[in-house]
Amino acid sequence: MGEYLGTTGAGRPIHIGEGCFIGARAIILKGVTIGPGAVVAAGAVVTRDVPSGCLAxxxxxxxxxxxxxxxHP
Structure with a gap:
Protein backbone atom coordinates (compact mmCIF):
# COMPACT_ATOMS: atom_id res chain seq x y z
CA MET A 1 0.00 0.00 0.00
CA GLY A 2 1.01 3.61 -0.22
CA GLU A 3 2.56 5.89 2.33
CA TYR A 4 0.58 7.38 5.17
CA LEU A 5 2.21 9.75 7.67
CA GLY A 6 5.67 8.51 6.83
CA THR A 7 4.94 4.77 7.12
CA THR A 8 4.59 2.14 4.44
CA GLY A 9 2.67 -1.10 4.25
CA ALA A 10 -0.66 -2.30 5.50
CA GLY A 11 -1.89 -2.35 9.10
CA ARG A 12 -2.31 -5.42 11.23
CA PRO A 13 -5.42 -7.62 10.78
CA ILE A 14 -8.38 -7.72 13.17
CA HIS A 15 -9.52 -11.21 14.22
CA ILE A 16 -13.15 -11.70 15.24
CA GLY A 17 -14.17 -15.01 16.83
CA GLU A 18 -17.34 -16.97 16.24
CA GLY A 19 -20.58 -15.82 17.86
CA CYS A 20 -19.39 -12.28 18.69
CA PHE A 21 -21.66 -9.27 18.86
CA ILE A 22 -20.30 -5.87 17.87
CA GLY A 23 -22.49 -2.89 18.67
CA ALA A 24 -23.16 0.09 16.43
CA ARG A 25 -20.37 2.65 15.98
CA ALA A 26 -17.84 0.51 17.83
CA ILE A 27 -14.25 1.18 16.80
CA ILE A 28 -11.79 -1.71 16.77
CA LEU A 29 -8.16 -0.76 16.27
CA LYS A 30 -5.66 -2.69 14.16
CA GLY A 31 -4.17 -5.91 15.51
CA VAL A 32 -6.98 -6.57 18.02
CA THR A 33 -8.46 -10.04 18.52
CA ILE A 34 -12.07 -10.44 19.68
CA GLY A 35 -12.51 -13.86 21.31
CA PRO A 36 -15.41 -16.24 20.60
CA GLY A 37 -18.69 -15.22 22.23
CA ALA A 38 -17.43 -11.76 23.24
CA VAL A 39 -19.58 -8.64 23.14
CA VAL A 40 -18.34 -5.19 22.12
CA ALA A 41 -20.72 -2.48 23.35
CA ALA A 42 -22.07 0.23 21.06
CA GLY A 43 -19.63 3.13 20.79
CA ALA A 44 -16.76 1.26 22.47
CA VAL A 45 -13.20 2.00 21.33
CA VAL A 46 -11.35 -1.32 21.52
CA THR A 47 -7.59 -0.80 21.80
CA ARG A 48 -6.55 -4.26 23.07
CA ASP A 49 -7.67 -7.89 22.82
CA VAL A 50 -11.07 -8.93 24.20
CA PRO A 51 -10.98 -12.43 25.73
CA SER A 52 -13.66 -15.01 25.00
CA GLY A 53 -16.89 -14.47 26.93
CA CYS A 54 -16.10 -10.87 27.94
CA LEU A 55 -17.83 -7.53 27.48
CA ALA A 56 -15.79 -4.61 26.11
CA HIS A 72 -25.39 -17.38 24.47
CA PRO A 73 -26.98 -20.72 25.50
Whole structure:
Protein backbone atom coordinates (compact mmCIF):
# COMPACT_ATOMS: atom_id res chain seq x y z
CA MET A 1 0.00 0.00 0.00
CA GLY A 2 1.01 3.61 -0.22
CA GLU A 3 2.56 5.89 2.33
CA TYR A 4 0.58 7.38 5.17
CA LEU A 5 2.21 9.75 7.67
CA GLY A 6 5.67 8.51 6.83
CA THR A 7 4.94 4.77 7.12
CA THR A 8 4.59 2.14 4.44
CA GLY A 9 2.67 -1.10 4.25
CA ALA A 10 -0.66 -2.30 5.50
CA GLY A 11 -1.89 -2.35 9.10
CA ARG A 12 -2.31 -5.42 11.23
CA PRO A 13 -5.42 -7.62 10.78
CA ILE A 14 -8.38 -7.72 13.17
CA HIS A 15 -9.52 -11.21 14.22
CA ILE A 16 -13.15 -11.70 15.24
CA GLY A 17 -14.17 -15.01 16.83
CA GLU A 18 -17.34 -16.97 16.24
CA GLY A 19 -20.58 -15.82 17.86
CA CYS A 20 -19.39 -12.28 18.69
CA PHE A 21 -21.66 -9.27 18.86
CA ILE A 22 -20.30 -5.87 17.87
CA GLY A 23 -22.49 -2.89 18.67
CA ALA A 24 -23.16 0.09 16.43
CA ARG A 25 -20.37 2.65 15.98
CA ALA A 26 -17.84 0.51 17.83
CA ILE A 27 -14.25 1.18 16.80
CA ILE A 28 -11.79 -1.71 16.77
CA LEU A 29 -8.16 -0.76 16.27
CA LYS A 30 -5.66 -2.69 14.16
CA GLY A 31 -4.17 -5.91 15.51
CA VAL A 32 -6.98 -6.57 18.02
CA THR A 33 -8.46 -10.04 18.52
CA ILE A 34 -12.07 -10.44 19.68
CA GLY A 35 -12.51 -13.86 21.31
CA PRO A 36 -15.41 -16.24 20.60
CA GLY A 37 -18.69 -15.22 22.23
CA ALA A 38 -17.43 -11.76 23.24
CA VAL A 39 -19.58 -8.64 23.14
CA VAL A 40 -18.34 -5.19 22.12
CA ALA A 41 -20.72 -2.48 23.35
CA ALA A 42 -22.07 0.23 21.06
CA GLY A 43 -19.63 3.13 20.79
CA ALA A 44 -16.76 1.26 22.47
CA VAL A 45 -13.20 2.00 21.33
CA VAL A 46 -11.35 -1.32 21.52
CA THR A 47 -7.59 -0.80 21.80
CA ARG A 48 -6.55 -4.26 23.07
CA ASP A 49 -7.67 -7.89 22.82
CA VAL A 50 -11.07 -8.93 24.20
CA PRO A 51 -10.98 -12.43 25.73
CA SER A 52 -13.66 -15.01 25.00
CA GLY A 53 -16.89 -14.47 26.93
CA CYS A 54 -16.10 -10.87 27.94
CA LEU A 55 -17.83 -7.53 27.48
CA ALA A 56 -15.79 -4.61 26.11
CA UNK A 57 -17.30 -1.30 27.14
CA UNK A 58 -16.15 2.33 27.22
CA UNK A 59 -13.52 4.59 25.68
CA UNK A 60 -10.93 3.11 25.83
CA UNK A 61 -12.78 -0.16 26.27
CA UNK A 62 -12.44 -2.13 29.50
CA UNK A 63 -12.90 -5.90 29.50
CA UNK A 64 -15.48 -7.09 32.03
CA UNK A 65 -16.99 -10.53 32.59
CA UNK A 66 -20.07 -11.06 30.44
CA UNK A 67 -23.25 -11.03 32.59
CA UNK A 68 -25.16 -14.33 32.62
CA UNK A 69 -28.18 -12.75 30.89
CA UNK A 70 -26.03 -11.88 27.86
CA UNK A 71 -24.35 -15.27 27.44
CA HIS A 72 -25.39 -17.38 24.47
CA PRO A 73 -26.98 -20.72 25.50
Missing amino acids: IGNPAENKPLPERLK
